[in-house]
Amino acid sequence: MITEFKEREAINLLKKLKKKTCVCYSGGKDSLVALDLSIKSGISDVVFCDTTIEFQQTLDNIEEIEYFYGINITRVSAPRPFFDLVYDMGFPTRALRWCCKVYKFSPFEEYARKNGIQAYITGLRKEENSKRKSYKMDDKNHFFNSNQINPILNWSEDDIWTYIHKYNLPSNPLYDLGFKRIGCWPCPFKSREEWKLIEKNFPKKYVLLQKTLKNILKDCEGIGIRDLNDFITNFKWAGYMRPQNTELKGKIEVSSKMTMIHLQNFEQLERVKNVIPILSKDFEVVRNSIIIKKKLRRQSVKILTEKAINCVGCGACVALCDSLRLRERHLIVDKETCTSCSRCIKTDKMRGACIKRNFSPFRYTVASCQDKLIETKDILLNPSSRVGLIRTRKSLEIIEEKFKIIAEIKKTNELLIINNKEFKAFAYKSKGLVEIKFCPKNDNLEKVMNYYRKIMA
Ligand code: SF4
Ligand code: SF4
Known part of the structure; x- marks a missing residue:
């Protein structure tokens, strides 16, 4: 009834x-x-x-x-x-x-x-x-x-x-x-009972999942993962908040009359050149720099540049607009039809305006003068510097407590500057989490990240 x-x-x-x-x-x-x-x-x-x-x-x-x-x-x-x-x-x-x-x-x-x-x-x-x-x-x-x-x-x-x-x-x-819900078989929202059903009814799929997880997570042991086998077989991976490492590839300068994007290599320059008409059609390329003859919003330039140099061709943003296309997994824009509406670099639909930029374990970045790191110290002005980025749910207070044993800590407005012989790190609140950027002093990022693992364990 x-x-x-x-x-x-x-x-x-x-x-x-x-x-x-x-x-x-x-x-x-x-x-x-x-x-x-x-x-x-x-x-x-x-x-x-x-x-x-x-x-x-x-x-x-x-x-x-x-x-x-x-x-x-x-x-x-x-x-x-x-x-x-x-x-x-x-x-x-x-x-x-x-x-x-x-x-x-x-x-x-x-x-x-x-x-x-x-x-x-x-x-x-x-x-x-x-x-x-x-x-x-x-x-x-x-x-x-x-x-x-x-x-x-x-x-x-x-x-x-x-x-x-x-x-x-x-x-x-x-x-x-016996499945209660249908959908993608390797979904991280599956319950233990559902995983058991998959193991029983689709053993090949189950093995493929375990092998793939092992390959992808093998370098994360120590970063929130004590024992990789236990982490995978007991489905702890499904709730994992993996850290994101970054590598600085260039910088942006904005003056009252022009905007400049300096990049490290020709391939990245080509990638950015292919999308820059989204912000302005009036630009020229001089050596490793793109010069745009007007003042642009620093944040828009940063987002677009990082989208271009990180693109792996997932297609998510391309679906939003007919003017966007992929060429060999690189993003390109049709400058004849693009209306410069900027919808594709807004972050509300897809956090970070690019799935790769926002979610992947590694991303290339470009510095802008508003970047907290650059403001605090020009340690990163060499574009080849490598930076480790950790996002954590731990509070700034806990981070201060943990690091004060091995480093000198200065506090300025919601920013912790952590300094010792091996590295300088900057911790600050970002979108409900705390981000810590590690800058190694001797170009040994792995050693520095190990420091983090030991201290936060
Ligand atoms: S969302 Fe990012 S990775 Fe995916 S197609 Fe767009 S620019 Fe490329
Ligand atoms: S969304 Fe707007 S700015 Fe982006 S490519 Fe399409 S028309 Fe151009």
Whole structure:
């Protein structure tokens, strides 16, 4: 009875939609119900975001659904498969979740933009996640320009199965194996029970995951990882907040009449030259420098330059705009069509404006005079200096306490300057965490990072 009321309520909502709408089908039970209700309401544009780490059963289910409803489902994906990209980005964890942006949000955003989609239907339910309590049936998600329609938001799990059995819908056979949720098989949000099911039913996948994690995390032993085998086999990796190391590759100078970007090598210069029209079309290249004949916002120049020199071709930002493209995993812009709207260097949609720049274990940086390090000491003005960056949840007070045993510490406005024979480090608050930048004095970054590991252990 209750299901029938909810069914009518959902169909009424979907029938009233005037906008160009599509359904996002994931292969799970909830999206199956949302899809069935949509088809009954006359909406048959269906999109599946293939994350390249789907179970074969899910891919087979997509074909079965096409046959069942007599429809074609559009598959969208990213340029690089997960198990290739992961070596550049690091393995996604609950704290560093970049995979949804690359494999779901961006490919879908591109599809929606290219096909004039104004609303998309999901199978989200409040019951699944406390964050969804505030969601509405006709809602907005800040990642997308189109409206998010959630017709089964108030349905319970029982409602979902009752509906599926009532209409004999082709549900994913993974549920018969005991899985409660469908999705990417190496997802860091999986429970221990789900990992056990994977080990039992898909042993090859399980071994691939363990091998990949070992390869990726082998250099992190000592940085929050005591025993790598235990870390992997007991799923501790899924909550790991890996530190990010940086290497300085250049600097930015801004004066009242011009902006200059000095870079270390020709390859990086070419990369930045290919995107600089986003900020200004009036520039020239002199040796290792790009000279732009106007004053630009320092932060925008830094973000764009770092995007260009770090790009590994994940495709996430390219999906946002037709003027952006990838050439051999490098970002390029079509200067004829780019309107310099700067949307691609805003950090709200994709933190850091670039997935690689923000989430990977290593990134190239350029210094600007506002950089706290440069302001404090011109130790980094040599662009070849290597800097180690650690992000930690520990407070500045704890860091001070730990380091005062081995180093002299000065405190200035929320900034700790930690100095000893081997290194100088700067610790400060950043986006809810504390960042510590280590500058080795004898060009031995590894030794310095070992200091950190010992002291913070
Ligand atoms: S610039 Fe960054 S977000 Fe854009 S494609 Fe390259 S790596 Fe991905
Ligand atoms: S988002 Fe705006 S600034 Fe970026 S490439 Fe597209 S048109 Fe140019």
